[in-house]
């Protein structure tokens with residue numbers, strides 16, 4: 001016996017409600033799936049914490065260049081991009097590149113280039129040679145050198161921070177997050 005139009009409509013509405021409930025359930029799983037998958041998409045630390053600074057072609061032999069290092073960190077749903085610190089890069093005639101932290105070992109001010117062949121700290125007048133050696137002022141040690149690698153014409157630096165105000169260089173640990181490095185020189 002054929003169903004009445006009323007019964008047919010009831011059947012259709014039931015089907016529609018079932019389909020909508022299934023769709024809502026599927027949508028509800030999206031954030032859950034995301035929270036599982038997103039951490040898997042985090043960049044792997046296979047570069048040993050090296051950050052690209054510049055192309056080696058942008059450096060002139062014997063001319064220091066100040067470069068800010070930018071890092072990107074993906075943590076769960078948040079993504080932070082920003083400057084974590086700065087370095088003085090120097091290319092030598094043999095093609096090797098050295099990096100010195102811009103943070104003054106005395107009290108942490110930002111070191112500038114003073115003359116063609118020296119750096120200087122504006123806070124208490126420490127002076128350093130281009131290799132970082134301290135020649136004048138209260139800095140208890142030379143400027144802090146950082147590890148550099150040149151790969152395919154790009155210069156990479158492993159950025160680190162060191163304890164200030166002490167004679168011996170003491171590493172404070174890796175700086176990999178722009179939020180933690182925001183106030184660095």
Ligand code: FES
Pocket residue numbers: 104105106107108109121122123124125126137138139
């Ligand atoms: S902070 Fe650089 S000399 Fe004092």
